[in-house]
Amino acid sequence: MLGYNISHMDILLDALRGPWPWYVAGPLIGLTVPLLLILGNKRFGLSSNLRHMCAIAPSKNPFFRYDWRREGGWNLLVFAGIAAGGFLGGVLLADPAPVQVAEPTTAALARAGLDVDGRLAPAELFSWSSLFTLRGFVVMVLGGFLIGFGTRWAGGCTSGHAIMGLSERQWPSLLAVVGFFGGGLLATHLLLPLVLAL
Amino acid sequence: MTSANASTTSEGRSGTAVTGFAARYVLIGMYFGFVLVKAEVLSWYRIQEMFRFHSFHMYGVLGSAILVGLVTVWLIERYQLKAVNGAAITFTPKDRSWARYLLGGSLFGLGWALTGACPGPIAALIGAGLTGFTVVLLAAVAGTWAYGSVRGRLPH
Structure with a gap:
């Protein structure tokens, strides 16, 4: 009330x-x-x-x-x-208010060695000082590089393929979105635990 | 200043037309960037929840955004709506191949999960004060540059 x-x-x-x-x-x-x-x-x-x-x-x-x-x-x-x-x-x-994170995600990240900090993105990975840590450098620089290389190869990103392309009923965009999710699942479950352990 | 005036608009090259042209796109960007923050879809943690299937939020946002896009694009096609400059809105089919979409898409997916951001959210995060994402942006520009250098040797 x-x-x-x-x-x-x-x-x-x-x-x-x-x-x-x-x-x-x-x-x-x-x-x-x-x-x-x-x-x-x-x-x-x-x-x-x-x-x-x-x-x-x-x-x-x-x-x-x-x-x-x-x-x-x-x-x-x-x-x-x-x-x-x-x-x-x-x-x-x-x-x-701090950003709320689902309990199982918080637990999984803690197991991988990263604490939820209530910000939009963890300062431990994305602050300027983290650029000088191995895991911060890999996440920011390798991650960014893959975004730039992958989006241009695929001809679009979440906005161009997932939202605009699917809205136009473009089948290639559906393929691209399948790729986005395949890559994302791979990075989250296989690559990220390795990177966070660096 | 005239360089900012797209050839596709019927506007003249007067100062106000150019300003109007620029303001339109900046305002659409501001609208989009504001919603990105409020939906928290630019949050690294939200992307982690999504790829771990721990929250419906991202699926709800993307699904309802696509639904609105589908319906409005269909309406534009069905009623042959024109843009405000009077030009017909047409849709061009993308090339029917698979390699570039699946392979390039997967590489982008790797980067999306690592950084928790895609090109739009990178801009919004920098604006929101997470200036470390400038590094991610520069690395992304470098990635696009690298793609441009080797694209002749990649399957498309």
Whole structure:
């Protein structure tokens, strides 16, 4: 029951801080697809930005020689907007409560040697100082490298294949999503325990 | 400034049109980034729960997002809705092969589980103050660069 001293503004701010349940967040994420199509006639897909960033640098490789402003200017703006949205949601309107993690996951991570710290991502792996630990370096640098290599080879990531591609009923995107999950299961259950033991 | 104006828009090259063009995409990005944080789908822990089948959250988010995408794309096709600039919205089938999707997809999956992030969430995490993800972003750009260098020798 809400007390009478709680103003509407407090209720609104509390709702904005989250976390939001899947049935609120999921449909809102899905709406990005028609928003981009109707407002810009653009296909949702964020990994292309990694290629555009390569194309900004001078290169002899024809794969990176194209007019990145014309092809990808809009998408780089989306990418920058996402960072701004992250600041808005993660700093200005940050959820003060620690991130809750399912009990069996907490237990499994503890067995692998990692304690849940209530942040969005464990500081033990993703802080600047962890870059100088072996496991932090492997997770950040090898993990990031695989994201960049794999998404371009597959021609898309979670947004381009799993959300946009499946929304368009593209069979290749279903194959890609099968690959995403296969790789993810492999990394979680075989690779990560080895890396966390480093 | 005119370089930011895509050739596909019917807008002129006046300053306000370019600003409007830019603002539209930045705002869509902000909307998406904000939801990513509030859904916690950019959390390394949520991705761990997903790949360990310990929580329904990620499956619910992705499933309902795809459902909304499916329905809205179907509506756009069914009623031949046009973009605001008047252009027809068309969908091009992707190449029918399997190697690039399964192999490339698996490599991305490895990186997704290790970092708990994909390209969109990386940007949102940096904005949310987890600046260590700048390293992940730079490594991802390097990965794309490496792919571009060896792609001629890879099956697609």
